[in-house]
Amino acid sequence: xxxxxxxxxxxxxxxGKKLTVTCSQNMNHEYMSWYRQDPGLGLRxxxxxxxxxxxxxxxxxxxxxxxxxxxxxxxxxxxxxxxxQTSLYFCASSLSSEGAYEQYFxxxxxxxxx
Amino acid sequence: RKEVEQxxxxxxxxxxxxxxxxxxxxxxxSQSFFWYRQDCRKxxxxxxxxxxxxxxxxxxxxQLNRASQYISLLIRDSKLSDSATYLCxxxxxxxxxxxxxxxxxxxxxx
Numbered sequence: 304x305x306x307x308x309x310x311x312x313x314x315x316x317x318x319g320k321k322l323t324v325t326c327s328q329n330m331n332h333e334y335m336s337w338y339r340q341d342p343g344l345g346l347r348x349x350x351x352x353x354x355x356x357x358x359x360x361x362x363x364x365x366x367x368x369x370x371x372x373x374x375x376x377x378x379x380x381x382x383x384x385x386x387x388q389t390s391l392y393f394c395a396s397s398l399s400s401e402g403a404y405e406q407y408f409x410x411x412x413x414x415x416x417x
Numbered sequence: 418r419k420e421v422e423q424x425x426x427x428x429x430x431x432x433x434x435x436x437x438x439x440x441x442x443x444x445x446x447s448q449s450f451f452w453y454r455q456d457c458r459k460x461x462x463x464x465x466x467x468x469x470x471x472x473x474x475x476x477x478x479x480q481l482n483r484a485s486q487y488i489s490l491l492i493r494d495s496k497l498s499d500s501a502t503y504l505c506x507x508x509x510x511x512x513x514x515x516x517x518x519x520x521x522x523x524x525x526x527x
Contacts, residue, residue: 338517345519346461346504361514393460405451406515408460 305330307409309394315415316384324379324412326394334397335377336361336406337369339390346393352377384416418443421507423518431526434495438521440505441487449508450481452490454501455520461504464490495525 307328316322328335336351338361348361352371366388368380377396381388394409423440430436442450450467465472467479467488478491488507492499505518 336515340458343519346517348514348516351514391458405463405466408462410460411458 305407307394307396307407309392309409309412311412312410313413315417317417318385319383322381322384322414324381324392324394324414326377326379326409327375328377328396328407329375330396330398330407331374332396332407333374333399334404334406335371336395337367337377337379338393338395339363339388340393340411341390349379349392384414386416388414389416390414419518420444420509420516421505421518423505423521425519425521427522427524429524429526430495432495432497434525435491435493436495436523437492438490438503438505438523439487440489440518440521441485442505442507442509442516443486444507444509445483445486447486447507447509450479450488451506451508451515452477452479452488453504453506453517455504456501461517464503492523495523497525497527499523500525 310325337349338346340346347363350369352358392412395406397404397406452464453461454464455461467481471480476493480489502520502522504520507516
């Protein structure tokens with residue numbers, strides 16, 4: 304089944320404790336992206352990657368890191384999480400970085416930082 | 418001004434009603450437009466792309482007005498299962514960097 308998977312789905316952590324949220328897709332998609340969704344603010348892009356070893360900042364990259372060492376995986380790293388990073392996170396992928404292609408989203412990761 | 422703006426609603430309509438959502442975008446050079454549907458904090462899923470000539474998929478019709486920089490979504494004969502949040506999405510520079518509106522919430526009541 305073609306899909307985007309994220310782990311963990313739910314995470315409660317404390318300020319300053321490094322964490323990684325994994326994202327993997329099995330559709331051989333070139334493009335992958337991370338978003339966060341907050342009430343009243345909608346979905347905002349954190350980082351995106353147009354291909355292996357190519358990443359770029361989205362609209363809200365502060366406090367996050369990403370890497371794209373292989374095509375299928377695009378982990379999101381929070382080196383020192385803070386409470387303002389409490390949010391619902393979505394990973395997405397699409398066939399190409401060209402705009403007309405549908406983005407497929409993972410099921411989301413609900414992160415709480417205390 | 419936000420790059421993509423939607424009326425958040427909620428729109429409360431009875432079953433069988435016709436309802437329309439509008440979405441405005443600020444970048445006149447935007448190339449690609451979409452409507453996504455999101456159920457109760459689940460992942461967004463593509464409902465339909467929006468083409469310059471307008472397009473229809475069953476009870477759903479999407480239209481693009483480049484001159485006024487808005488797109489619309491019309492839902493006819495609303496069903497209970499249409500209750501969701503509808504996200505207007507614009508690709509302003511055709512790079513895959515999508516800009517999402519805040520979403521419009523639709524509640525269809527029996």
